[in-house]
Amino acid sequence: MKIGVLGGGSWGTTLANLLAKSGHEVTLWLYERELAERLPRTRENDVYLPGVILNQNLAFTNSFDKAVSGCEMLLLVPPSQVLRQVFAEACRYLPGQAIVVSASKGIENDSLLLMSEVLEEVGPAGILERSAFLSGPSFAREVAAEMPTAVAVAALRPAVATRVQKAFSTDYFRVYTNSDIVGIELGGALKNVIALAAGVSDGLGFGHNTRAALITRGLAEITRLATAKGGQPATLAGLAGMGDLVLTCTGDLSRNRSVGVELGKGRSLSEILGGMQMVAEGVKTTLSAYQLARKLEIEAPIISQMYQILYEDKPARTAVIDLMQRDLKAE
Ligand SMILES: NC(=O)C1=CN([C@@H]2O[C@H](COP(=O)(O)OP(=O)(O)OC[C@H]3O[C@@H](n4cnc5c(N)ncnc54)[C@H](O)[C@@H]3O)[C@@H](O)[C@H]2O)C=CC1
Ligand SMILES: O=C(CO)COP(=O)(O)O
Numbered sequence: 246m247k248i249g250v251l252g253g254g255s256w257g258t259t260l261a262n263l264l265a266k267s268g269h270e271v272t273l274w275l276y277e278r279e280l281a282e283r284l285p286r287t288r289e290n291d292v293y294l295p296g297v298i299l300n301q302n303l304a305f306t307n308s309f310d311k312a313v314s315g316c317e318m319l320l321l322v323p324p325s326q327v328l329r330q331v332f333a334e335a336c337r338y339l340p341g342q343a344i345v346v347s348a349s350k351g352i353e354n355d356s357l358l359l360m361s362e363v364l365e366e367v368g369p370a371g372i373l374e375r376s377a378f379l380s381g382p383s384f385a386r387e388v389a390a391e392m393p394t395a396v397a398v399a400a401l402r403p404a405v406a407t408r409v410q411k412a413f414s415t416d417y418f419r420v421y422t423n424s425d426i427v428g429i430e431l432g433g434a435l436k437n438v439i440a441l442a443a444g445v446s447d448g449l450g451f452g453h454n455t456r457a458a459l460i461t462r463g464l465a466e467i468t469r470l471a472t473a474k475g476g477q478p479a480t481l482a483g484l485a486g487m488g489d490l491v492l493t494c495t496g497d498l499s500r501n502r503s504v505g506v507e508l509g510k511g512r513s514l515s516e517i518l519g520g521m522q523m524v525a526e527g528v529k530t531t532l533s534a535y536q537l538a539r540k541l542e543i544e545a546p547i548i549s550q551m552y553q554i555l556y557e558d559k560p561a562r563t564a565v566i567d568l569m570q571r572d573l574k575a576e
Contacts, residue, residue: 246270246412249316251331253280253305255293255385255523256348257322260413263388264320265302267415272304274312276323281307292522297389313338318346318412321360324524325351325434329363336368345372346398346409348379350433351526352533357540359430359474373401377409378426380433381484382492384499391417397484398422399429421484428480431471435548436490437501437527438534439463442551443494444502445561448509455565459547460494466545470534473541501527508554509561531555546571 246269250261253275261273275281280292284305288298306312313319313335323331328349339345345368347360356363364372381396388394398413398420400406406422414420423429439459446455467490468481480486493499504525507517518528535552538545550568553559 246317247315248272248318248320248412249312249335250274250320250322251309251312251335252322252324252349253277253290253293254322254324255290256383257320258290258294258297258299259385259389260320260322260348261303262297262299263415263418264412265300267412268302269412271302272306272312272316274306274309276307278307281305294385294389309334310338315340316343318344318409321345321347322349325349325360325526326354326529328360329353329367332364333367339369341369343375344405344408345376346379347376349526350380350430350437351530352431352434352537354529354533357533357537359427359434361426361430373426375402375405376400377405378429379409379413379420380429380489382488384492384496386498388418393417393419395419395421395484395488397429397480399424399426399480399485401426423480423483423485425477425480427474428471428476429485431474431476432467432481432483432486433489434526434530435467435470435534436463436486436493437525438531438548438551439467439490440493440499440501441505441508441525441527441531441555442547444499444505444507445509445551445554446505446565447502448506448511449561449565450509451565456494460490463494463547464490466543466547469543470538470541470545473543474537500525504528511561514555527551528555 248269248271251274261271265271377400379398383394398409410420443459531551534548550564
Protein backbone atom coordinates (compact mmCIF):
# COMPACT_ATOMS: atom_id res chain seq x y z
CA MET A 246 0.00 0.00 0.00
CA LYS A 247 1.12 3.60 -0.60
CA ILE A 248 1.01 5.32 2.80
CA GLY A 249 1.70 8.92 3.82
CA VAL A 250 2.64 9.66 7.45
CA LEU A 251 2.37 13.24 8.73
CA GLY A 252 4.48 13.94 11.81
CA GLY A 253 8.09 12.83 12.24
CA GLY A 254 8.22 12.84 16.03
CA SER A 255 9.06 9.66 17.91
CA TRP A 256 5.67 8.02 17.29
CA GLY A 257 5.23 9.04 13.66
CA THR A 258 8.77 7.90 12.85
CA THR A 259 8.24 4.58 14.65
CA LEU A 260 4.90 3.84 12.94
CA ALA A 261 6.23 4.88 9.52
CA ASN A 262 9.20 2.57 10.04
CA LEU A 263 6.94 -0.30 11.16
CA LEU A 264 4.80 0.09 8.02
CA ALA A 265 7.90 0.32 5.80
CA LYS A 266 9.33 -2.84 7.36
CA SER A 267 6.08 -4.61 6.44
CA GLY A 268 6.72 -3.76 2.78
CA HIS A 269 4.45 -0.75 2.35
CA GLU A 270 5.64 2.22 0.32
CA VAL A 271 5.81 4.90 3.01
CA THR A 272 6.58 8.63 2.83
CA LEU A 273 7.12 10.42 6.14
CA TRP A 274 6.42 14.16 6.26
CA LEU A 275 8.53 16.05 8.79
CA TYR A 276 7.83 19.54 10.08
CA GLU A 277 11.56 20.33 10.29
CA ARG A 278 12.90 20.82 6.76
CA GLU A 279 16.57 20.20 7.70
CA LEU A 280 15.68 16.92 9.37
CA ALA A 281 13.71 15.82 6.28
CA GLU A 282 16.72 16.72 4.14
CA ARG A 283 19.36 14.84 6.14
CA LEU A 284 17.30 11.69 6.84
CA PRO A 285 17.79 10.09 3.39
CA ARG A 286 21.56 10.17 4.09
CA THR A 287 21.64 9.33 7.80
CA ARG A 288 18.46 7.18 8.00
CA GLU A 289 18.32 8.08 11.70
CA ASN A 290 15.88 10.55 13.28
CA ASP A 291 18.52 11.90 15.65
CA VAL A 292 16.12 14.45 17.15
CA TYR A 293 13.12 12.31 18.11
CA LEU A 294 14.20 8.66 17.80
CA PRO A 295 17.99 8.53 18.07
CA GLY A 296 19.71 5.17 17.71
CA VAL A 297 17.11 3.60 15.39
CA ILE A 298 18.21 2.99 11.78
CA LEU A 299 15.19 3.39 9.53
CA ASN A 300 14.07 0.99 6.81
CA GLN A 301 15.04 1.54 3.16
CA ASN A 302 11.34 1.52 2.07
CA LEU A 303 10.85 4.77 3.97
CA ALA A 304 11.06 8.10 2.10
CA PHE A 305 11.22 11.53 3.78
CA THR A 306 9.84 14.90 2.77
CA ASN A 307 8.89 18.35 3.98
CA SER A 308 6.27 18.66 1.21
CA PHE A 309 2.62 17.81 1.87
CA ASP A 310 2.14 17.19 -1.84
CA LYS A 311 4.82 14.46 -1.89
CA ALA A 312 3.53 12.73 1.23
CA VAL A 313 -0.20 12.89 0.54
CA SER A 314 -0.86 12.86 -3.23
CA GLY A 315 -1.77 9.40 -4.47
CA CYS A 316 -1.72 7.77 -1.02
CA GLU A 317 -4.17 4.98 -0.18
CA MET A 318 -3.78 5.57 3.55
CA LEU A 319 -2.81 8.74 5.42
CA LEU A 320 -1.55 8.48 9.00
CA LEU A 321 -1.74 11.64 11.14
CA VAL A 322 0.69 11.76 14.10
CA PRO A 323 1.39 15.41 14.88
CA PRO A 324 0.89 16.82 18.39
CA SER A 325 -2.89 17.16 18.85
CA GLN A 326 -2.86 20.98 19.08
CA VAL A 327 -1.50 21.27 15.52
CA LEU A 328 -3.44 18.40 13.93
CA ARG A 329 -6.03 20.88 12.60
CA GLN A 330 -3.47 22.90 10.60
CA VAL A 331 -1.53 19.82 9.44
CA PHE A 332 -4.70 18.06 8.24
CA ALA A 333 -6.02 21.22 6.54
CA GLU A 334 -2.82 21.34 4.44
CA ALA A 335 -3.08 17.61 3.71
CA CYS A 336 -6.68 17.92 2.51
CA ARG A 337 -5.47 19.90 -0.53
CA TYR A 338 -3.87 16.66 -1.83
CA LEU A 339 -5.93 13.92 -0.16
CA PRO A 340 -7.28 11.35 -2.65
CA GLY A 341 -11.05 10.82 -2.42
CA GLN A 342 -10.85 7.18 -1.31
CA ALA A 343 -7.83 7.35 1.04
CA ILE A 344 -8.30 6.03 4.56
CA VAL A 345 -7.24 8.49 7.26
CA VAL A 346 -5.82 7.21 10.55
CA SER A 347 -5.11 9.43 13.56
CA ALA A 348 -2.65 8.29 16.22
CA SER A 349 -2.47 11.61 18.09
CA LYS A 350 -3.66 11.75 21.70
CA GLY A 351 -5.25 14.93 22.94
CA ILE A 352 -8.22 17.29 23.11
CA GLU A 353 -7.96 20.56 21.20
CA ASN A 354 -7.74 23.66 23.39
CA ASP A 355 -10.58 26.23 23.16
CA SER A 356 -12.81 24.12 20.86
CA LEU A 357 -12.56 21.11 23.25
CA LEU A 358 -12.83 18.87 20.19
CA LEU A 359 -11.48 15.32 19.86
CA MET A 360 -9.25 14.62 16.86
CA SER A 361 -12.19 12.85 15.15
CA GLU A 362 -14.25 16.02 15.56
CA VAL A 363 -11.40 18.14 14.18
CA LEU A 364 -11.23 15.83 11.12
CA GLU A 365 -14.96 16.28 10.59
CA GLU A 366 -14.68 20.06 10.84
CA VAL A 367 -11.67 20.36 8.52
CA GLY A 368 -12.03 17.44 6.11
CA PRO A 369 -14.26 16.78 3.12
CA ALA A 370 -17.85 15.52 3.63
CA GLY A 371 -18.01 11.92 4.85
CA ILE A 372 -14.39 11.93 6.12
CA LEU A 373 -15.33 10.08 9.34
CA GLU A 374 -16.69 7.16 7.30
CA ARG A 375 -13.15 6.49 6.07
CA SER A 376 -11.24 7.40 9.25
CA ALA A 377 -9.81 5.34 12.09
CA PHE A 378 -8.24 6.12 15.46
CA LEU A 379 -5.28 4.20 16.85
CA SER A 380 -4.49 4.23 20.56
CA GLY A 381 -3.23 2.03 23.38
CA PRO A 382 -0.16 1.34 25.52
CA SER A 383 2.73 1.87 23.12
CA PHE A 384 5.95 3.69 23.96
CA ALA A 385 7.53 4.50 20.60
CA ARG A 386 10.98 3.35 21.68
CA GLU A 387 9.68 -0.11 22.70
CA VAL A 388 7.77 -0.54 19.41
CA ALA A 389 10.88 0.56 17.50
CA ALA A 390 12.79 -2.16 19.36
CA GLU A 391 10.09 -4.65 18.28
CA MET A 392 8.93 -5.42 21.82
CA PRO A 393 5.51 -7.14 21.83
CA THR A 394 2.81 -4.45 21.96
CA ALA A 395 -1.00 -4.46 21.69
CA VAL A 396 -3.13 -1.47 20.65
CA ALA A 397 -6.69 -0.77 19.52
CA VAL A 398 -8.07 0.89 16.41
CA ALA A 399 -11.59 2.33 16.28
CA ALA A 400 -13.62 3.19 13.21
CA LEU A 401 -17.27 3.79 12.37
CA ARG A 402 -17.12 1.20 9.59
CA PRO A 403 -15.83 -2.29 10.51
CA ALA A 404 -14.25 -2.65 7.05
CA VAL A 405 -12.09 0.44 7.68
CA ALA A 406 -11.00 -0.83 11.13
CA THR A 407 -10.10 -4.22 9.62
CA ARG A 408 -8.10 -2.65 6.80
CA VAL A 409 -6.08 -0.58 9.29
CA GLN A 410 -5.67 -3.61 11.57
CA LYS A 411 -4.21 -5.61 8.67
CA ALA A 412 -1.92 -2.80 7.53
CA PHE A 413 -0.38 -2.23 10.98
CA SER A 414 -0.28 -5.72 12.52
CA THR A 415 3.08 -7.49 12.69
CA ASP A 416 4.44 -10.30 14.84
CA TYR A 417 5.36 -7.72 17.51
CA PHE A 418 2.48 -5.21 17.03
CA ARG A 419 -0.99 -6.65 17.61
CA VAL A 420 -3.96 -4.48 16.67
CA TYR A 421 -7.48 -5.06 18.02
CA THR A 422 -10.48 -3.47 16.29
CA ASN A 423 -13.12 -1.44 18.12
CA SER A 424 -16.14 0.63 17.08
CA ASP A 425 -16.03 3.17 19.92
CA ILE A 426 -14.14 6.20 18.57
CA VAL A 427 -15.00 8.45 21.52
CA GLY A 428 -13.87 5.87 24.10
CA ILE A 429 -10.62 5.14 22.24
CA GLU A 430 -9.80 8.83 21.81
CA LEU A 431 -10.72 9.98 25.31
CA GLY A 432 -8.91 7.05 26.92
CA GLY A 433 -5.71 8.03 25.08
CA ALA A 434 -6.07 11.75 25.76
CA LEU A 435 -7.10 11.67 29.41
CA LYS A 436 -4.60 9.08 30.62
CA ASN A 437 -1.92 11.71 30.01
CA VAL A 438 -3.52 13.98 32.62
CA ILE A 439 -3.59 11.19 35.20
CA ALA A 440 0.03 10.30 34.28
CA LEU A 441 1.04 13.86 35.15
CA ALA A 442 -0.66 13.39 38.53
CA ALA A 443 1.05 10.03 39.09
CA GLY A 444 4.37 11.71 38.32
CA VAL A 445 3.61 14.51 40.79
CA SER A 446 2.90 11.88 43.44
CA ASP A 447 6.24 10.15 42.77
CA GLY A 448 8.07 13.51 42.73
CA LEU A 449 6.60 14.34 46.13
CA GLY A 450 8.05 11.08 47.43
CA PHE A 451 4.78 9.16 47.79
CA GLY A 452 4.69 5.45 47.08
CA HIS A 453 2.86 2.64 45.36
CA ASN A 454 -0.36 3.06 47.39
CA THR A 455 -0.78 6.62 46.14
CA ARG A 456 -0.04 5.70 42.55
CA ALA A 457 -2.49 2.77 42.60
CA ALA A 458 -5.17 5.05 44.04
CA LEU A 459 -4.54 7.63 41.30
CA ILE A 460 -4.69 5.00 38.55
CA THR A 461 -7.92 3.47 39.86
CA ARG A 462 -9.76 6.68 40.70
CA GLY A 463 -8.31 8.25 37.53
CA LEU A 464 -9.89 5.49 35.48
CA ALA A 465 -13.24 6.17 37.20
CA GLU A 466 -12.91 9.82 36.22
CA ILE A 467 -11.90 9.04 32.62
CA THR A 468 -14.82 6.61 32.32
CA ARG A 469 -17.33 9.18 33.65
CA LEU A 470 -16.15 11.78 31.14
CA ALA A 471 -15.95 9.39 28.20
CA THR A 472 -19.40 7.88 28.80
CA ALA A 473 -20.90 11.38 29.14
CA LYS A 474 -19.59 12.00 25.59
CA GLY A 475 -21.04 8.71 24.33
CA GLY A 476 -18.10 6.31 24.91
CA GLN A 477 -18.52 2.73 26.15
CA PRO A 478 -17.29 1.75 29.66
CA ALA A 479 -15.82 -1.50 28.22
CA THR A 480 -13.50 0.52 25.96
CA LEU A 481 -12.06 2.33 28.98
CA ALA A 482 -11.39 -1.03 30.65
CA GLY A 483 -9.40 -2.01 27.54
CA LEU A 484 -6.08 -1.19 25.90
CA ALA A 485 -6.79 2.48 25.17
CA GLY A 486 -8.14 3.06 28.70
CA MET A 487 -6.73 1.03 31.54
CA GLY A 488 -3.89 -0.36 29.40
CA ASP A 489 -2.44 3.00 28.44
CA LEU A 490 -3.18 4.46 31.87
CA VAL A 491 -1.13 1.78 33.63
CA LEU A 492 1.71 2.13 31.10
CA THR A 493 1.94 5.89 31.33
CA CYS A 494 1.47 6.16 35.10
CA THR A 495 4.18 3.60 35.82
CA GLY A 496 6.61 3.71 32.89
CA ASP A 497 9.84 5.70 33.13
CA LEU A 498 9.67 6.35 29.36
CA SER A 499 6.54 8.50 29.75
CA ARG A 500 7.13 12.18 29.02
CA ASN A 501 3.91 13.11 30.84
CA ARG A 502 4.84 11.18 33.96
CA SER A 503 8.34 12.75 33.86
CA VAL A 504 6.90 16.27 33.72
CA GLY A 505 4.76 15.38 36.75
CA VAL A 506 7.79 14.05 38.66
CA GLU A 507 9.64 17.34 38.09
CA LEU A 508 6.58 19.36 39.17
CA GLY A 509 6.36 17.22 42.32
CA LYS A 510 10.02 17.98 43.04
CA GLY A 511 9.16 21.67 42.95
CA ARG A 512 10.35 22.81 39.51
CA SER A 513 8.16 25.27 37.61
CA LEU A 514 6.22 24.22 34.52
CA SER A 515 7.90 26.80 32.27
CA GLU A 516 11.35 25.63 33.37
CA ILE A 517 10.45 21.97 32.73
CA LEU A 518 8.90 22.59 29.31
CA GLY A 519 11.73 24.95 28.35
CA GLY A 520 14.16 22.04 28.54
CA MET A 521 12.01 19.64 26.50
CA GLN A 522 12.03 19.12 22.71
CA MET A 523 9.27 16.50 22.82
CA VAL A 524 5.61 16.99 23.56
CA ALA A 525 3.91 16.16 26.87
CA GLU A 526 0.34 16.22 25.57
CA GLY A 527 -1.16 16.05 29.07
CA VAL A 528 -0.17 19.63 29.86
CA LYS A 529 -2.50 21.16 27.25
CA THR A 530 -5.03 18.34 27.52
CA THR A 531 -5.43 19.14 31.24
CA LEU A 532 -6.81 22.56 30.28
CA SER A 533 -9.25 21.06 27.75
CA ALA A 534 -10.24 18.20 30.05
CA TYR A 535 -10.93 20.55 32.95
CA GLN A 536 -13.14 22.75 30.77
CA LEU A 537 -14.86 19.73 29.20
CA ALA A 538 -15.67 18.27 32.62
CA ARG A 539 -17.19 21.58 33.69
CA LYS A 540 -19.17 21.84 30.46
CA LEU A 541 -20.54 18.30 30.82
CA GLU A 542 -21.00 18.77 34.60
CA ILE A 543 -18.86 15.73 35.38
CA GLU A 544 -17.06 15.38 38.70
CA ALA A 545 -13.34 15.14 37.87
CA PRO A 546 -11.34 15.83 41.05
CA ILE A 547 -7.91 14.61 39.86
CA ILE A 548 -8.17 16.53 36.58
CA SER A 549 -9.30 19.57 38.53
CA GLN A 550 -6.34 19.43 40.96
CA MET A 551 -3.94 18.87 38.04
CA TYR A 552 -5.43 21.94 36.36
CA GLN A 553 -4.85 24.01 39.50
CA ILE A 554 -1.23 22.81 39.80
CA LEU A 555 -0.48 23.60 36.15
CA TYR A 556 -2.52 26.74 35.56
CA GLU A 557 -3.09 28.32 39.00
CA ASP A 558 0.30 27.61 40.60
CA LYS A 559 -1.26 25.51 43.34
CA PRO A 560 1.43 23.72 45.38
CA ALA A 561 1.40 20.01 44.54
CA ARG A 562 1.32 18.97 48.20
CA THR A 563 -1.77 21.12 48.86
CA ALA A 564 -3.48 19.52 45.83
CA VAL A 565 -2.93 16.05 47.31
CA ILE A 566 -4.27 17.14 50.71
CA ASP A 567 -7.34 18.62 49.02
CA LEU A 568 -7.93 15.36 47.11
CA MET A 569 -7.70 13.30 50.30
CA GLN A 570 -9.97 15.63 52.28
CA ARG A 571 -12.88 15.67 49.82
CA ASP A 572 -16.26 14.53 51.19
CA LEU A 573 -16.20 10.82 51.92
CA LYS A 574 -18.26 8.74 49.50
CA ALA A 575 -19.11 5.25 48.28
CA GLU A 576 -16.91 3.63 45.64
N1 LIG B 1 5.93 8.96 21.56
C1 LIG B 1 5.11 7.98 21.90
O1 LIG B 1 5.54 6.97 22.50
C2 LIG B 1 3.67 8.07 21.55
C3 LIG B 1 3.10 9.26 21.13
N2 LIG B 1 1.77 9.31 20.82
C4 LIG B 1 1.15 10.53 20.38
O2 LIG B 1 1.68 10.90 19.11
C5 LIG B 1 1.58 12.32 18.93
C6 LIG B 1 2.91 12.85 18.46
O3 LIG B 1 3.84 12.67 19.49
P1 LIG B 1 5.36 12.24 19.29
O4 LIG B 1 5.56 11.54 18.02
O5 LIG B 1 5.75 11.55 20.54
O6 LIG B 1 6.07 13.67 19.18
P2 LIG B 1 7.51 14.10 19.72
O7 LIG B 1 7.33 14.65 21.08
O8 LIG B 1 8.47 12.98 19.57
O9 LIG B 1 7.91 15.25 18.72
C7 LIG B 1 7.18 16.44 18.60
C8 LIG B 1 6.64 16.51 17.19
O10 LIG B 1 5.91 17.71 17.04
C9 LIG B 1 6.23 18.24 15.75
N3 LIG B 1 5.85 19.64 15.70
C10 LIG B 1 6.21 20.63 16.54
N4 LIG B 1 5.63 21.79 16.15
C11 LIG B 1 4.90 21.50 15.05
C12 LIG B 1 4.06 22.26 14.20
N5 LIG B 1 3.85 23.58 14.40
N6 LIG B 1 3.44 21.65 13.17
C13 LIG B 1 3.61 20.33 12.98
N7 LIG B 1 4.40 19.56 13.75
C14 LIG B 1 5.03 20.14 14.77
C15 LIG B 1 7.69 17.96 15.62
O11 LIG B 1 8.09 18.04 14.29
C16 LIG B 1 7.72 16.53 16.11
O12 LIG B 1 7.33 15.65 15.09
C17 LIG B 1 1.12 12.88 20.28
O13 LIG B 1 -0.25 13.13 20.24
C18 LIG B 1 1.44 11.75 21.25
O14 LIG B 1 0.60 11.75 22.38
C19 LIG B 1 0.98 8.20 20.91
C20 LIG B 1 1.50 7.00 21.31
C21 LIG B 1 2.88 6.83 21.65
O1 LIG C 1 1.06 7.59 24.77
C1 LIG C 1 2.10 7.08 25.10
C2 LIG C 1 2.24 5.64 25.30
O2 LIG C 1 1.08 4.93 24.95
C3 LIG C 1 3.30 7.92 25.33
O3 LIG C 1 3.22 8.51 26.56
P1 LIG C 1 4.03 9.85 26.86
O4 LIG C 1 3.55 10.87 25.86
O5 LIG C 1 3.68 10.22 28.28
O6 LIG C 1 5.47 9.54 26.69
